[in-house]
Amino acid sequence: MKPIATFRTGRAMTLDFLCLSAAMDLLPDHEPYTRVVTYDEQDPHIWTFHEEEAIVTSVGVYRYPASGLRCFVTLTEDGEVGFMDDEWPEAEKIPGAGLNSPDATGWGYMSDLRQIGEHLYACGGAGQVYKRVAPNQWEHMDQGLLQAPDVSERILPRSIHGPDESDIYLVGCVSASGLPPIAYHWDGARWQLLPLPEVAERITNIHVESKDRIWLCGSNGTLLLGNARDGFRSLSTVDDNQLFFSITLFEGRAYLGSNLGLFMYDPANATAGIRPVVTGLEPELQDANVVDSVEGVLWYIGPKDIARFDGQSWSRIHHPDNPPIGAPSGGATP
Numbered sequence: 001m002k003p004i005a006t007f008r009t010g011r012a013m014t015l016d017f018l019c020l021s022a023a024m025d026l027l028p029d030h031e032p033y034t035r036v037v038t039y040d041e042q043d044p045h046i047w048t049f050h051e052e053e054a055i056v057t058s059v060g061v062y063r064y065p066a067s068g069l070r071c072f073v074t075l076t077e078d079g080e081v082g083f084m085d086d087e088w089p090e091a092e093k094i095p096g097a098g099l100n101s102p103d104a105t106g107w108g109y110m111s112d113l114r115q116i117g118e119h120l121y122a123c124g125g126a127g128q129v130y131k132r133v134a135p136n137q138w139e140h141m142d143q144g145l146l147q148a149p150d151v152s153e154r155i156l157p158r159s160i161h162g163p164d165e166s167d168i169y170l171v172g173c174v175s176a177s178g179l180p181p182i183a184y185h186w187d188g189a190r191w192q193l194l195p196l197p198e199v200a201e202r203i204t205n206i207h208v209e210s211k212d213r214i215w216l217c218g219s220n221g222t223l224l225l226g227n228a229r230d231g232f233r234s235l236s237t238v239d240d241n242q243l244f245f246s247i248t249l250f251e252g253r254a255y256l257g258s259n260l261g262l263f264m265y266d267p268a269n270a271t272a273g274i275r276p277v278v279t280g281l282e283p284e285l286q287d288a289n290v291v292d293s294v295e296g297v298l299w300y301i302g303p304k305d306i307a308r309f310d311g312q313s314w315s316r317i318h319h320p321d322n323p324p325i326g327a328p329s330g331g332a333t334p
Contacts, residue, residue, distance in 0.1 A: 005035060005321040006303045010290050011059040011072065015297040016041035018306070019072040019084070021056035022049075022321075030055070032100070036074060036084075039306075039317065047320055054080055058113040058122075065118040075113035075122055078104065081132075094122060094130050094138045106149030111158050111172075117165035123157040129170060144191050145170075145184065155182060161206040162186070169228070171203035171216055181218060185228035197234040200224060207247045207254070217244035217256055223265060223274060235265060240274050250293040251311060257288025262300060279314040281307060282326040 003024050010020035018039040027033055034056040037049045054076035062073045062083065071085035079097025096105040108125015115121075120132040127145035130138045140146065147155060154175040162168035166188030173179040179202045183194040196203075203218040216224040216232065221240025226232035242258035249255070254265040255277070262277040262285045279285055290301040298309040305325055306317040318324045 003321050007301055009059055010301045011061055012292045012294045012299045013061050015295040019059050021059055057111055060113045062115050075110055077109035079110045092136050112160050114161050116162050121160050123160040127155040158204050159206045161208050163208050163211045169206050173202040194228055199234050205246045209249055215247050217247040219243045246290045248291045248293045250298040255291045257291040259287050261285050262288050281314050281316055
């Protein structure tokens with residue numbers, strides 16, 4: 001029987017180079033297995049993959065400060081970090097992270113990995129934040145955040161990002177009734193809890209446009225814009241009830257991947273609000289785990305679907321493990 005993949009997350013490095021974390025539908029839920037898939041139009045094979053006996057929760061792009069060379073990096077829920085470069089397979093373990101590894105302290109699973117400035121940062125349950133200060137050397141930078149493993153209401157960071165290493169945002173929720181949202185800011189010396197609009201709910205993702213324009217998205221239509229100095233304002237309305245998983249900017253517009261499909265907010269036409277994107281694909285995009293933009297291309301990654309937009313037209317990319325979805329291409333977005 002042909003395996004069928006469900007894409008958890010991914011990241012684009014270029015307009016034709018993509019890395020995906022995939023579960024296989026034949027395996028039980030939460031099986032410690034990931035098929036790490038790359039799509040590279042410059043490779044004769046186009047599709048390649050390797051397997052990991054772990055769940056990869058985050059895929060990022062790392063640029064080596066000395067050489068400027070880039071590679072994909074992966075983070076597992078137990079804090080294993082893989083570098084997919086010429087020396088691959090190379091892996092590092094964040095000490096104490098995760099729940100199942102021998103050195104786990106019980107803080108919780110890791111959720112996100114991001115390069116900010118010259119260093120990689122990772123975050124996870126109970127307020128874990130780590131900085132990679134050298135190869136195989138990860139240090140806590142969660143003083144004032146990190147909780148005891150047995151605390152009843154846990155800080156659950158979902159995403160970490162920032163314009164530079166003295167201006168970092170950490171967002172997520174608290175494991176209490178209603179999953180109230182949280183956002184923290186690192187100013188180079190300490191973490192500070194940020195006030196959020198009352199309408200904000202659980203925060204899932206961050207996009208950095210500039211130091212002054214930080215975009216946050218989350219559940220029940222949450223879309224916020226602002227910064228730690230001036231505060232955040234809500235851009236959504238009572239009619240917005242999507243669960244936004246991911247946000248990116250493309251050609252000046254904010255694109256949001258959600259459980260209800262792909263949406264867009266245009267700051268130049270704010271009165272139009274958050275509206276669905278009509279791609280012209282058949283069928284239309286149904287849901288999205290990740291939206292990403294690089295080199296003039298907008299990428300969309302759904303559980304079964306991959307598509308991209310070059311500013312003029314959409315095209316759908318079929319993964320060989322999965323049955324084809326509809327027609328291969330569509331028209332321009334509105």
